[in-house]
Amino acid sequence: MSNIFDVTTSVLGNYYIGRLANLNEMPSGQDPIFDAHIRYKVNIKILSQIPGELAPEISQQNNIIKALDHRLRPEYGSESQSSYTSLSKIEKRRELQNDLKGSLVIFKLEYRDGYYNLSNASLKPKNKAFSDEDKFDTIPYFKVTNVDYFVQQLQKGNKISEIRRLIQNTLFDQGMFDNNFIPPFIIIQESEEEIYAFGPLNDIRNDRDGISLVFSKEAHKISINDQDFLYDNYSNTDETASDSKITCYFVSTHASNQIRETLKKNEKKIADDRKKEEPTLIEEIKETENVEVEKGQGEQTEEKILERFKKSAENNGLYYTDVDLYNFHTAMKTGNLVILAGMSGTGKSKIVNCYAEALGLEDRGNFKMIPVRPFWQDDSDLLGYLDVLNNIYRPGDSGLIDFLVDANKEENKDKLYIVCFDEMNLARVEHYFSQFLSVLEETGENQRKIRLYNKDYQNRLYNSHQYNDTLKIGENVLFVGTVNLDESTHHFSDKVLDRANVIHLELRPFKEVARAAKEFDVTDSIGTAVFTKDQYFATRPATMEDPAFQLVDAELDVLWKIHKALKDSNDKLGVGFRIVRQIDHYLQCLPQGNVLSRDTAFDLQILQRILTKVRGGEEQLAALIGRYEKVSGELKGSHLIDIFDEYKELYSFTESRKKVASLAKELVIYGHTL
Known part of the structure; x- marks a missing residue:
């Protein structure tokens, strides 16, 4: 594929998305917005992919580029007649900061006088789900007259220029394709109700005749016209065009990964369905025998866990219905965040202790209860902070970081760990738990990472050998929270609710509880047992x-x-x-x-x-x-x-x-x- 970037031209082809850089991302504590005499210069952190030709130079600057204020909005310029030009310097800075605090910047890069600057910039309001840790994939977008016919032509290998008549967004930007990044899929829209992801996309071929997209034989489309897509993406609108047509979408990496995973899994299923060779009778028997053995082992393990869970609850005076206990266990087994809600005094925190006891975690120190504090404002209250003055990372008082570091050790990766946030909504979950909300649904340990501090400080800290700049969250760690729903607590945002099973524990009739308590045998001990990660997740079907x-x-x-x-x-x-x-x-x-x-x-x-x-x-x-x-x-x-x-x-x-x-x-x- 030929080089599509020519630094001798003034404006490069790609669009990017970024935000105002944070103070801890700036070198030597520089201000992200600083006085440049007549104007202000603004530091923008790029959140989307950077072309291979530009990556080394920009990455040296922590993916931050500088822009004069009038590059962000024309009304910031001296020739503008807007009210901004009549403000004092302090007022201008405040207005500029307020604009950027609630917005992301979509722009092109311009190469001039030996450095890169912003061009064609527009501000987009941040979605509710946005976190400063978010990254974005640049996904090509096509508005077409007929989705199925357009897909058919792509599968035939036709170049984009050859099927241009089907594409309504004629401003489609070929510069978004780069040697170092092949989008995992493309977005196609036929009407307001029909938005699809089509893929997986395997390759891009760019020659003198134009661009063609290479898909696998099993490539297919899935609908993405839903709330997640609306929350987790930003469309690029070419403001220079009279009809302002979208040319690409910036899709958050966790939403992009989910779509890509679904496409790949369905692709494999389609490929398997196409196989015409039937297994021999011996192979069928062997396969059936193996499945039955694995299934039986999983059932036996799960039955034992649930028996111990119920007995532990009864030992602690908790008499929930079997459906409630099974529901909680099933939700925990999915690996996502589980939230136990209900009135105060119903035993929400204690039932989590019982579950940890049933799994044999309490005696090994693999269970941690963290009381949430009302004053927690951001993740530094939970995770800790970088002490630049003393060149040391100071983990939070909650002890969570040391707990996760221990869970991530090689010798502990087959052990289960549970973290429970008690009274989770005393502070705003989407603030202090923001990084976790973004990574817990990722698959694979290389995707599940939180950042503790700027990686530029990795080699400067006295305790960097103990605390790396990033920390992997192993799949052996399960998260649960308890909440009270009263006037002293915060409501959950959609970002939290989208990622959690919220279970309301119901009280059984008091007569039933009293009868069960009388019949309870206090001498019947739960005994001892320890379940590993593999044993625990073996209770999930093999199809998972x-x-x-x-x-x-x-x-x-x-x-x-x-x-x-x-x-x-x-x-x-x-x-x-x-x-x-x-x-x-x-x-x-x-x-x-x-x-x-x-x-x-x-x-x-x-x-x-x-x-x-x-x-x-x-x-x-x-x-x-x-x-x-x-x-x-x-x-x-x-x-x-x-x-x-x-x-x-x-x-x-x-x-x-x-x-x-x-x-x-x-x-x-x-x-x-x-």
Whole structure:
């Protein structure tokens, strides 16, 4: 592939996305915005891929480039007639800082006088889900007249120029393709309701005749018109064009990785389906025998864990239903964040202790309870900070870092570790837990990393041998939090709810609890047992190593109709791709037996993953939730209940119906949901 960048030209072809550099990213404590006599110079941290030709030079500057203020917005220029030019220098700096604090910058690079500057810049408001640690993939975007025909032409190897008539965004930027980075997929849109990722993309060929995209035979498209995609991407709009057409999207790496993984897994499934050779009878028998042995071992391990969990809970005076215990265990087994919610005094923290005891973690010191402090403002309160004056990294008082360092040691990677954040919402989770929210869903330990301090200080610190600039979060570490829902706590943002199973533990009737307590045998000890990481995750089905979607059509239809109903009521609501994937993951992890049926589990997932996000006023949600009649006690005109009724022959939706009724009562009493 030929070099598409020519530094002799003034403006390079690629678009980039960046943000105002943080103080700790600047060398020698320089200010990210500094006085350059007539103007201000601004340091912008590039968050997207940098071309191979430019990478060495820019990476030496920690991926930071400088820009004069008028390069960010024309109204900052002296020739502008805007109110900005009449401000004092201090006021200009304050306005500039406020603009950049809430915005990302999309721009091109201009090479002039031996250095790079910004060109064609535009500011984009930061999405709710944005974190300073986010990185972005630059994904080509095509607005086309016919998606299926366009895909067919790409698969034939036709060059972009040859099928230009199908492309409506005629400003498509060929400069986004670089030798060092091949986008994992492309984005194609036919209408407002039809946005797809198509891939995997294997290669890009660029010659005199133009660019062609090389896909595998099993390349396919998946819908990404959901809440996750809207939250985790920024479109590039060419402001110089009269019709301002999008030429590419900047998709956050964790959202991009999820889409790429789904494409690759489906690609493998399609390839396997194409295989025409049938296994011999002997091979079939061997394969069946192996599966049965593995399945039996997993079932035995899981049965033992759940028996110990129930017994440990009873030993501590906790008498939850078996469904609650199975639900908690299944959610933990998926490897995502689990949040236990409920009124104070219901034993949320103690039940986590019981689970750790059942797994044999407490006696080994592999369980850590961290009380959250109300004054925590950012991740430095939890993780610690870099003491530049004394050249040392000081881990947070919580002890979390030392706990994770121990879990990451080679000799401990097969041991399970559990971290519990007690009263997790006393401070804002999306602030102090921001880095973890971004990495916990990544697959593979090389993806699950948090940054403790700027890597430039790695070789300067006295204790850098103990604390590297980045810390891997092993898959052997499970995270859980407990929350009280009262006036002293903070509500969860959508960024947290999108990544967590929120389980509301229900109290059993007091008579049942009293009867169970009388029958309890205090001499019946839980005994001792220790489960390794491999034993614990062996309770998941073998398909989880290569999980293709197993949600049936009816379940997908239910989720899609709920998504549409949420979007119709409030454009900020919806069922994201991430949530659908995690619901499928949860259902594949269900324990064997009849305690937690698929019907009940699907109902609980709608409650825990979707209905927890339904918040708003009566005007927005009345049609979605319905009207609660105080006299009759009936719920009428509920779009959600109508969806549940449509599939009542297949699923009960018992808990989801209760939640919708509760939300309707809140609308009547308070005028909004709580």
